[in-house]
Structures are given as structure tokens and as C-alpha cells.
Amino acid sequence: MFREPSEHILSMRTTDRPLIFVTNDDGVQAAGIAALMRLASEFGDVVVVAPNESYSGMSHSITMQRPLFVSCVSSEPGLDVYSCTGTPVDCVKIGFDEILPDRAPDLVLSGINHGSNANVSVIYSGTMGAATEAAMYGIPSIGFSLTDHSPAADFTAAVHYARGIIEHVLTLPAEQRTGLCLNVNIPDIPLSEIKGIKVCRQTLGCWREEFVHRTDPQNRDYYWMSGRFYNAEPQAEDSDEWALRHGYVAIVPVQTDLTDYRRIDPLRKLFNPLS
Amino acid sequence: MFREPSEHILSMRTTDRPLIFVTNDDGVQAAGIAALMRLASEFGDVVVVAPNESYSGMSHSITMQRPLFVSCVSSEPGLDVYSCTGTPVDCVKIGFDEILPDRAPDLVLSGINHGSNANVSVIYSGTMGAATEAAMYGIPSIGFSLTDHSPAADFTAAVHYARGIIEHVLTLPAEQRTGLCLNVNIPDIPLSEIKGIKVCRQTLGCWREEFVHRTDPQNRDYYWMSGRFYNAEPQAEDSDEWALRHGYVAIVPVQTDLTDYRRIDPLRKLFNPLS
Numbered sequence: 001m002f003r004e005p006s007e008h009i010l011s012m013r014t015t016d017r018p019l020i021f022v023t024n025d026d027g028v029q030a031a032g033i034a035a036l037m038r039l040a041s042e043f044g045d046v047v048v049v050a051p052n053e054s055y056s057g058m059s060h061s062i063t064m065q066r067p068l069f070v071s072c073v074s075s076e077p078g079l080d081v082y083s084c085t086g087t088p089v090d091c092v093k094i095g096f097d098e099i100l101p102d103r104a105p106d107l108v109l110s111g112i113n114h115g116s117n118a119n120v121s122v123i124y125s126g127t128m129g130a131a132t133e134a135a136m137y138g139i140p141s142i143g144f145s146l147t148d149h150s151p152a153a154d155f156t157a158a159v160h161y162a163r164g165i166i167e168h169v170l171t172l173p174a175e176q177r178t179g180l181c182l183n184v185n186i187p188d189i190p191l192s193e194i195k196g197i198k199v200c201r202q203t204l205g206c207w208r209e210e211f212v213h214r215t216d217p218q219n220r221d222y223y224w225m226s227g228r229f230y231n232a233e234p235q236a237e238d239s240d241e242w243a244l245r246h247g248y249v250a251i252v253p254v255q256t257d258l259t260d261y262r263r264i265d266p267l268r269k270l271f272n273p274l275s
Numbered sequence: 276m277f278r279e280p281s282e283h284i285l286s287m288r289t290t291d292r293p294l295i296f297v298t299n300d301d302g303v304q305a306a307g308i309a310a311l312m313r314l315a316s317e318f319g320d321v322v323v324v325a326p327n328e329s330y331s332g333m334s335h336s337i338t339m340q341r342p343l344f345v346s347c348v349s350s351e352p353g354l355d356v357y358s359c360t361g362t363p364v365d366c367v368k369i370g371f372d373e374i375l376p377d378r379a380p381d382l383v384l385s386g387i388n389h390g391s392n393a394n395v396s397v398i399y400s401g402t403m404g405a406a407t408e409a410a411m412y413g414i415p416s417i418g419f420s421l422t423d424h425s426p427a428a429d430f431t432a433a434v435h436y437a438r439g440i441i442e443h444v445l446t447l448p449a450e451q452r453t454g455l456c457l458n459v460n461i462p463d464i465p466l467s468e469i470k471g472i473k474v475c476r477q478t479l480g481c482w483r484e485e486f487v488h489r490t491d492p493q494n495r496d497y498y499w500m501s502g503r504f505y506n507a508e509p510q511a512e513d514s515d516e517w518a519l520r521h522g523y524v525a526i527v528p529v530q531t532d533l534t535d536y537r538r539i540d541p542l543r544k545l546f547n548p549l550s
Contacts, residue, residue, distance in 0.1 A: 054340060056339055056340070057336055057337045057338070057339040057340075058334075058336045059333075059334040059335035059336040059337075059364075059404065060334035060335065060336075060398050060399055061332055061333045061334040061335075061336040061362075061399070061401075062332040062334075062399055062500060063332070063500060064331055064332040064500060065329060065331070065332075067489075067491075067497035067498055067499050068486075068497065068498045068499075068500070069495060069496070069497050069498075070496065070498065087336075089334075089399075090500070093484045093486075093500065093502075094484075094486060094498060094500075097483065097484045097485070097486060098486050098488070098498065120411065120531060122533055123335045123407075123531055123533065124335055124336070124337055124364075126336075129334065132398075132533075136395065136481045136482075137481060165546070168545055168546060172545070176541065180538070181535070182542075183533075197546045199539055199542045199543045199546055201532070201534040201536065201539065202532055202533055202534045204532065206411040206412060207411075208372065209368045209369075209372045210372070211343075211368075211369060211372060211373050213373070214342075216342075220344060221344070221345065222342035222343065222344055223342055223343045223344075223345065223369060223373065224342050224343075225337060225338060225339060225343070225365070225368065227368075251542065251546065252533075252534055253534065253535035253538035253539060253542055254533045254534070254535055255533060255534070255535035255538075256395060256398055256533070257476070257477055257479065258397055258398065258407075258458075258477055258527075258529045258530060258531070258533075259476040259477045259527055259528065259529070259530075260456070260528035260529055260530035261476065263455070263528035263530075264474055264476065264528060266451065267457075267474045267526065267528055268474045270443055270447070271440070271443060271472045271474055271526065
């Protein structure tokens with residue numbers, strides 16, 4: 001069953017439509033990915049590989065301790081949907097290296113996430129983990145998030161802006177597309193109230209946790225994580241949090257070199273005696 | 276049982292010794308963390324909160340879908356060891372916000388990891404996820420990794436260099452320590468053959484997977500992830516991969532702003548019509 005749709009994909013090579021890969025971290029059943037795969041189908045042939053359940057907060061994690069199972073949920077001309085028992089990054093890797101070994105997608109879309117991935121949340125986000133993984137393969141990627149955690153969130157405005165952003169990214173020259181990764185957050189307000197798009201930088205700050213501490217029926221202490229974001233720069237008009245709070249769609253370009261270049265020279269002086 | 280060692284920690288506040296927090300991603304039973312907690316005890320009072328099993332490859336993931344259980348593995352003056360059913364980042368969060376709510380550690384050490392976390396592996400690494408999380412709390416942190424995956428790896432050289440690096444970091448002025456995060460990788464060669472320390476940048480490149488594809492007893496296809504790193508710049512003498520290959524301990528300072536600043540202006544031009 002698993003191999004057949006792969007053969008179907010190969011047959012797509014004869015078409016001129018872009019191949020668009022879709023994933024998320026809320027799971028293949030989420031309303032957000034349903035909206036995104038419908039939107040993606042307007043632009044090209046679509047292959048979806050998404051987690052079989054919620055992998056929210058899974059960041060860039062990969063599954064090394066257990067095997068992955070993949071099943072074909074549905075297959076129709078131009079739209080194949082797979083479910084995978086792994087993380088969002090696993091879905092990208094198994095999608096690129098196993099399901100589509102002979103054709104790289106033209107674009108990867110991740111989301112639409114139920115909840116914001118602005119500020120440092122980008123680091124914890126499985127949605128953005130998948131998008132950055134795709135960019136590491138050189139494939140342009142866009143992660144979309146709506147600042148509403150509700151499973152029944154209204155994706156109308158998110159889809160409207162996502163459509164425009166996808167159109168623009170698909171028209172970019174190849175050298176600008178390669179490795180492009182966008183973190184797009186859409187405010188949870190009616191479409192008519194959104195003021196437009198702002199290209200931003202990631203807001204600095206951190207999450208602090210307030211664990212809910214309870215005792216289970218076996219008298220063991222347990223802790224549920226529950227936190228809030230502390231914005232270190234609430235006045236920064238070029239930050240994604242500011243844009244969202246002021247009614248804009250926030251786009252942050254993302255990269256994967258974590259080197260803190262400003263610290264290299266001072267550290268070279270510090271460690272010179274050990275060298 | 277869980278609260279008592281916390282009270283013990285509070286009693287530490289009367290001592291002048293630094294408080295050092297230790298975690299890892301290979302699990303509380305790993306040889307690497309045993310070596311690191313012994314080393315940490317040379318410098319101060321030590322609190323260990325580490326996963327109850329291997330969370331290798333868990334990146335910056337947090338546990339939102341299930342509760343966390345924490346148990347005290349051992350407690351002696353100056354060394355408390357806790358096991359947590361969560362990821363390395365969970366261990367830092369529950370350690371800082373629940374176990375040590377009244378005193379921030381002076382330093383966080385993560386590792387010693389069994390296996391390299393150089394190059395883009397820093398992004399997938401649970402060891403480095405914990406270290407960067409600590410830095411986001413403002414606490415200086417160091418992740419140590421030995422380029423030997425074996426559970427019985429020889430940590431002699433790693434401990435030797437880790438000792439020198441910890442000494443230097445603890446003597447830094449406060450403004451240089453705040454938010455410092457170091458990714459330290461030690462080559463798997465005898466101590467006498469190590470040439471010294473190089474402060475580097477993260478090597479660019481990517482992992483490509485070769486999934487092992489088999490069929491289980493229920494006739495279901497399954498996939499084990501197995502990949503290799505493709506170095507995009509093998510000649511770059513300022514990269515961590517080059518340093519390790521040439522017999523140096525590699526130190527890369529790490530930061531958590533993922534913004535790709537070079538793309539902001541071109542993207543502003545691209546999306547202007549939508550703004």
C-alpha cells in the first residue's frame with residue numbers, strides 16, 4: 001500500500017504543476033492542515049506527510065529510538081495524504097528521502113498551526129521544525145500559524161494571506177528561493193481588520209513555566225507544563241510580536257546557523273591559554 | 276519525597292559555593308552524565324535533573340501532551356540527583372521553575388553527550404536544547420559532547436578539557452556570562468593527541484537519511500532513521516567539523532535568534548504590494 005502512491009507521484013513528473021509538500025505538528029486530522037492542503041492544491045500537485053497525532057512543541061526533534069510507520073490516508077489525482085508515527089521533522093525526512101526519492105518538492109508548507117509561533121516560540125515549534133528542516137534540504141518552506149489555539153479556529157484570514165504569500169514565493173527566482181524559510185504568523189482577528197504584512201525579526205524574550213502540580217490516583221506527584229512568554233522588547237516595532245499585536249501578519253525569515261558570532265573574538269581571547 | 280531535596284537546596288544558600296545544574300539527553304544513567312556530575316562537584320554544589328531514559332535527538336522539544344513525573348534518585352550533601360520523565364528542555368524548566376524556584380543556578384552543564392553535536396547536529400541535539408534553554412533564562416551554559424557514541428566511551432580527555440573550560444567560564448565577569456551558551460565537542464582521540472581548543476563557528480551542511488526499511492511480524496512496513504552528514508564546507512578552517520577532524524576541541528558559541536537578517540530587506544520589497 002505504501003509504495004503504490006509513491007509510483008503515483010513518479011507519474012506526476014510528466015506534469016508541469018509545482019509539487020507542494022505539506023506537513024504540520026497538530027496532526028493529519030487537524031483543521032489547520034485541511035485548510036492548507038486545500039490551498040496548496042490551487043497551486044500544484046500536493047503530497048501531505050503529517051504526524052498521526054499532535055506533535056506540538058516537538059521543535060526539531062527526530063525519532064531515533066523507535067521505528068516509524070507510514071500509512072496512506074487517501075490518494076486522488078494531485079493529492080496524496082500520508083500519516084506518519086513520527087515528529088514533523090521525521091515527516092519531512094521520510095517524505096523527501098523515502099516517499100519522494102526521485103523528485104524534490106518545489107515548496108514545503110507547514111501548518112496552519114493552531115496557535116502562535118512568533119517570538120522564541122519558533123524554537124519550540126514542530127511546525128517550524130519541519131519548515132526549517134525542509135530549508136536545510138534547500139527547499140523553500142513556509143510555516144503558517146494562526147494565533148488561536150482552538151481546534152475550531154477560523155482560518156479564513158490565514159488562508160487569504162497564505163495564498164498571497166505562496167504566490168509571491170513561487171515567483172521568486174531560484175537563487176532567492178533556495179533555502180528560504182518563512183515563519184508566518186497571522187493574528188486572530190477578522191480579515192477586514194488585518195492591516196497588511198510586516199517582514200520582521202524574531203522578538204527576544206523567554207518563556208517562564210508555571211507547572212500545574214497535582215497528585216495522581218497512585219499518590220505520585222505530577223506536573224503539567226503551563227507557561228507564558230515574557231517579551232524582552234515590547235516596544236520594538238520591527239519585532240513579530242509588535243506586528244501581531246498591532247494587527248499585522250508577521251513574516252520572519254529563518255535560518256539555521258546558531259553561531260553567536262559576536263562572542264567568537266572574546267572567547268578566542270579567553271581560551272587562548274588552553275589552545 | 277520530591278519536596279525534601281528542594282528544602283535541602285534552599286539550605287545551600289548559606290554556602291558560598293556556586294550552584295551547578297547538570298542535565299543531558301542520554302538519560303540519568305548514562306556514563307557521560309556520571310562523569311560530568313563528578314566534575315561539577317569539584318566546582319560547587321550540584322543539582323542534577325536528567326531524563327529517565329534516552330531523549331537523544333529531542334532538540335528543543337517540550338512535553339505538552341502529558342504530565343511529567345520527577346523522582347529523587349539520590350541525595351547527599353552537595354549533590355542531589357533527580358530523574359524526570361520529560362525531555363532535556365523539560366528537565367531545565369522543571370528544574371529552574373519547580374525544584375530551584377528560589378535560587379538560579381550559577382552555571383548549567385549538559386552532557387557529556389555520547390556522540391558529536393558539532394555542525395547542524397546542534398539543532399537536533401537534546402543536549403544542546405537543554406543548554407540553549409538555560410541560556411534563555413540568562414544562565415550561562417555549556418553542552419559537552421564526545422565524538423564517540425559508545426555507551427562505554429572513554430571520557431578522560433573530555434573531562435580534562437571540560438574542567439579547564441568550566442574554570443574559565445566561572446571566572447568571566449557577570450556581563451559576559453549572562454546568556455552565554457557554548458557547544459563544546461571533544462574529538463575521540465587520546466588526551467595526549469589533542470592539539471588544544473579552537474573557538475569556531477557551526478559547520479554548514481545537512482543530514483541525509485537512509486531509512487532502513489523492513490516489515491514487522493504483523494506485515495507492516497516500518498522505517499528506522501539512519502543518516503549521514505554532508506559537509507558543505509569541508510575546507511573551512513574556522514568550522515567546528517574542521518577543528519574536530521584536525522584534533523582540536525571545538526567550541527561554538529550559540530544563540531537563539533533564528534532571524535535571517537540578510538533576507539529581511541529583499542522580503543520587504545517582495546511583500547510590499549501585500550502590505
